[in-house]
Amino acid sequence: MLASVTVRAPAKVNLSLGVGSLRPDGYHGLATVFHAVGLYDDLVATPMPEGSGLQLHVEGEGAKLVPLDDTNLASRAVHALVPHGASRDVSLTIRKGIPVAGGMAGGSADAAATLVALDSLFDLGLSREDLMEIGAGLGSDVPFSLHGGTAVGSDRGTELTTALVRGSYHWVIVFAEGGLSTPNVYRECDRLRGGDQVADPVVPDQVMSALRAGDPVALGRALHNDLQPAALSLRPQLAHVLRAGEEYGALGGMVSGSGPTCAFLARDDEHALDLAVAFTASGVCRTVKRASGPVQGARVVDQRISH
Numbered sequence: 001m002l003a004s005v006t007v008r009a010p011a012k013v014n015l016s017l018g019v020g021s022l023r024p025d026g027y028h029g030l031a032t033v034f035h036a037v038g039l040y041d042d043l044v045a046t047p048m049p050e051g052s053g054l055q056l057h058v059e060g061e062g063a064k065l066v067p068l069d070d071t072n073l074a075s076r077a078v079h080a081l082v083p084h085g086a087s088r089d090v091s092l093t094i095r096k097g098i099p100v101a102g103g104m105a106g107g108s109a110d111a112a113a114t115l116v117a118l119d120s121l122f123d124l125g126l127s128r129e130d131l132m133e134i135g136a137g138l139g140s141d142v143p144f145s146l147h148g149g150t151a152v153g154s155d156r157g158t159e160l161t162t163a164l165v166r167g168s169y170h171w172v173i174v175f176a177e178g179g180l181s182t183p184n185v186y187r188e189c190d191r192l193r194g195g196d197q198v199a200d201p202v203v204p205d206q207v208m209s210a211l212r213a214g215d216p217v218a219l220g221r222a223l224h225n226d227l228q229p230a231a232l233s234l235r236p237q238l239a240h241v242l243r244a245g246e247e248y249g250a251l252g253g254m255v256s257g258s259g260p261t262c263a264f265l266a267r268d269d270e271h272a273l274d275l276a277v278a279f280t281a282s283g284v285c286r287t288v289k290r291a292s293g294p295v296q297g298a299r300v301v302d303q304r305i306s307h
């Protein structure tokens, strides 16, 4: 029997996020390129005596903003695995490095980490495909948090195809004060579109060819996010952050997913350090981090055996 399992799950940015019209099921069809970057949440799962129930502890970046009730995606992941043989008597400790409600799939990372941790802890024998299917029921970004790397996402972001990528990309991630609610940002996107039907989104060729060539300059030019106008409408201050990125010479910049975190692409690690220093000195943001991608999806990094 294992005494504990530690799983590390990455944040994501969307290199391209095309959003279709609102569907009857309440979601929007997407054509997106997910890219996992090296900002992580670590989750430690420990089995507890029978009858203890689920115990959830959250520490680190933005921990106070994380709900600890049954709406928490990690709790929902535990409940989703009970029919597959997992016990509810488990303690989860999440160390957050991913901004909460930041548009970087932090909640999805915690759900993905929980699925991987409990599969290992209770020896459930579920495949990655099984976990991705269960994950899709928890949230649209959970399958990608399991998948990692760089992948094209369609449907509501849950259908994934691995993308061919050369090289590594260096990002400066600029955290904002407070979060944005994803459903509110999608609603604002619909409002700004004034009820017009939009064409089915596609991933632009420029993004895929830049990735295949390993060309950060071309990728910087091709970055695109259909949710950006909505995030800017709800949080106008983000325009200052995006302008600062341009001024400081980022190859490209955008709101990450539904925001309010912004991501800027640098030429290399040294350029990323220069950009990060400039952002820190500017006072336009709360916290600045550097991260490179692509990185692996949620995976076990430590296992303790009980004696």
Ligand code: C5P
Pocket: 026, 027, 028, 029, 030, 138, 139, 140, 141, 155, 156, 157, 182, 183, 186
């Ligand atoms: O799937 P998830 O729970 O993360 O989605 C949260 C909300 O974001 C959905 O209820 C929906 O309002 C919106 N959403 C959407 N289209 C998507 C993904 C999410 O409209 N493809």
